[in-house]
Amino acid sequence: MADEDLMNTVLADLKRTVREYTTAATESACPSVRQAFNNLTMDTLRLQGDLYTHMSQMNMYTAPSKALRQDVDKQIQTAQQTQQKCQQFVQQKTGGVGDYSHNPSVTHQQNNSHNSYYM
Incomplete structure (x- = not known):
């Protein structure tokens, strides 16, 4: 081989x-x-x-080819929304008891560089 x-x-x-x-x-x-x-x-x-x-x-x-920053940011935003919905679901089902009783806000810090691609 x-x-x-x-x-x-x-x-x-x-x-x-x-x-x-x-x-x-x-x-x-x-x-x-x-x-x-x-x-x-x-x-x-x-x-x-x-x-x-x-x-x-x-x-x-x-x-692989470089990804456009806006595409990656959109994927991150979608993942954050999904995570938030999951946390809310768990809170509803557990009555706010347990590891997910707090609702940490997930923030996305954008890179301020002028490069429109992620590597």
Whole structure:
């Protein structure tokens, strides 16, 4: 198997592993198990980032095109609205008791640079 094919396979596996660890962390009821999966997730993300950087430097992986700032901001705004609706739903169902009894306002700080793209 060629090095590039092998590296692409490993990169895809790391991405899949991150998804699996994230799922495990979100489904963990035990704080220590949740923390272990959070740590595994972060370690795997670092490995994935290192491999991507190495592959990119060797012209084995082309980066996706740049995203327009307005598109990313719209996605962030949609995610924040969804989060707020979820928090309100949980508050309604729990009567304001528990971890979600407070309603933290999620603010989005815009980057004031003149670059209209995120990298």
